Amino acid sequence: MAGKMSKNSPFLAAAMLAGLAVMAIADTPADPLRLTEAKISQGRADQAVTEIDEGLHGWSSTQLPDAFMIRGRARLALAQQASTADEKKKLYIQAGVDFMRVAVLFPYSQQVPDALLLAGQSCAAVGNSAGATAIYQTLAGKYPGSQAARQAKETQK
Secondary structure: OHHHHHHHHHHHHHHHHHHHHHHHHHHOOOOHHHHHHHHHHOOOHHHHHHHHHHHHHHOOOOOHHHHHHHHHHHHHHHHHHOOOHHHHHHHHHHHHHHHHHHHHHOOOOOOHHHHHHHHHHHHHHOOOHHHHHHHHHHHHHHOOOOHHHHHHHHHHO
16 A cells, blocks of 8 residues: 555645645636726626726726736727717727827837737728728737738738
8 A cells, every 4th residue: 555655645735735726726817807807708898998097096006917818808899899989989999099009108018019900990890991900010010920910911901
């Protein structure tokens, strides 16, 4: 029996460590931005926008790109559900502004390519094809190897 215990002890130790890791994660407070982002897929995009707006001045400079991206995506979701053309247009414009905030204010953020793609799509959604084209060209020029640039190229075909 002792031989089996020593042979299995690395597995037992690994299992115990994994259990401790899970417990540590469970005890860690959830990231408020991720909780807010989840509300979009739960059909509560309006609540996501409100939470970002209310907490905007409290986010750190490393959190702000995420906050703007989440608010922009929430506004896109609301635009798709809007009942009037004016409300849709307003929400697409607001979303585009959020995405451009990321691109302009946080140029070194990893989210810039996606922000530019979404800003271009927001322009296209309100009929601003010249704006969309300019943004897509910027995206292709600055981030030619990105997935977002490939998507923008496909969009323009």
